[in-house]
Amino acid sequence: MRAFHGQMSDNQPIRRTLAEKQKQLRDLRETLATMKSHTAPSLRESVQKRIRQLESEVAAAPALKPGEKRGAPATDRPRNPRRRPERGI
DSSP: OOOTTGGGGGGGOOOOHHHHHHHHHHHHHHHTOOOOOOHHHHHHHHHHHHHHHOOOHHHSSSSOTOOOOTTTSSOOSSSOOOSSOOOOO
């Protein structure tokens, strides 16, 4: 069975938001801190490499102001509903 364009199995990188990257960074730091002394050095190095990559990505990302959301409408008016209201019978 062939994959269609855009399917997750197309060997494309997963795009993550800044918040997801920060969460992954926290999780990897915790994982590195809880590793036992007999953990394989290659595993430890790969986790450290990913931590460095995430730190550079987070540092390069544009900082959002607290309370500011991306993609939020610029106006304060409510959005139009997508459905039409039901008519009374």
